[in-house]
Amino acid sequence: MRRYRRAKIVATVGPASSSPEMLKKLNEAGVDTFRLNFSHGTHDDHARVHAAIRALEREVGRPIGILQDLQGPKIRVGTIRDGRIEVETGETIRFVRSGNDGDRNSIPLPHPEIFAAVMPGHDLLIDDGRVRVRVSGLGDDWIEARVVVGGAISNRKGINLPSTVLDLSPLTAKDRADLAFGLDLGVDWVALSFVQKPGDLLEARGLVGDRAGLMSKIEKPSALDHIEDIIRLSDAVMVARGDLGVEIPHEEVPGRQKELVRACRLAVKPVIVATQMLDSMVAAPTPTRAEASDVATAIYDGADAVMLSAESATGRYPIEAVGMMDRIIRSTEQHKLYRSIIDATKPGEEQTAPHAVAAAAADLAEAIHAPAIVAFTSSGTTAARIARKRPAVPIVALTPDERVSRQLCLLWGAHSILSEDIKTYEEMVQRAAATAHSEGFAKPTDNIVVVAGIPFAQAGTTNNLRVVQVDRGS
Structure with missing residues (x-):
């Protein structure tokens, strides 16, 4: 199932969308990653949804990401x-x-x-x-x-408490129990709520290890004061505009969103823009013009993904909301000003060989009018480095790691494919050409750009770039 857009869609599962039939319709409408909100529902509820998504994944033959969103500490008044x-x-x-x-x-x-x-x-x-x-x-x-x-x-x-940094772990006893449950299920991402400082991530990292990607939800002003270190310690970031919009002035939220998206792109970390993106579609079949513009703004900013919350969890029109978000993304990415805006926000090149190779792949693909870049990636890093450049062509990301293939469902521009590991250079060339053709990205005689790390299956070694012609027999 090929998406004709670069930015990804995350949808929250709830009473309106938890049946296997509805999950399938949402995936067909455009959902790339499903969010399980552990502020609501029982473990049994989430286990049933997880099993249904994995069954759907096997049915469609495409990776589907699952994000576990932990509740975090809730500060409330008592009874009055x-x-x-x-x-x-x-x-x-x-x-x-x-x-x-x-x-x-x-x-x-x-x-x-x-x-x-x-x-x-x-x-x-x-x-x-x-x-x-x-x-x-x-x-x-x-x-x-x-x-x-x-x-x-x-x-x-x-x-x-926007002005107060609390000596409070972002992981409550409930969160620890939920986290252990989610990791046993096999979620792909764990979102940590109410991160205040870099140290908040250390406890979670110790519990999660490498079993899932660790995502920081930015919703506290104190997190903005330490954002570079928080991004560095995270595998991904969510711009959680709900609580963030309560704790900082409303007029500052759009600028902060742009700063966070740019900082994550610079750091090669996926970033989600979330909260009330199509909020009126909880009760209405169409969004307001302002909401459509809000989604488009996140796309122009270069966000990896945009997220639906109540719209897909409890709303009356979950499929329509996903379809609308899909259409807004595609229309925005096809607009004549999109490429110039994305290029204008391009971060400077990092002075390392892996980043230089990835950037060169994007430039080369554009120069020779290649229909796709094929990236062999064991950890997802090679594909992420290419995505940092926001190339004008799709990134076909091949990985032998099932967990990585699902995490790539959150990465801008990446068409994720679970593939057997390659052993030789010749096998790399043949696999790249055959996959680009079979997935509908390239025709015979097309030239594609192939990026890999050699030795193969070694994370972080983006060091090889090649132009490959698709054979007529592919």
């Missing part, structure tokens, strides 16, 4: 007398570490790490920022705050 209180701008309220049935002078906040880290002047955003309060005083077990934006505070509403 009568279920809610109304607070007015300018008044002073008080949070306490323990207690139930609180009022405006004793709102339960059962998170000792907040009391240890918050400082006067820090803001607390309640219910996605609908209520904003600013700390004016504090003690060991109480926080006094002035209401900056009034509204309703009700039971168990979430709290964001």
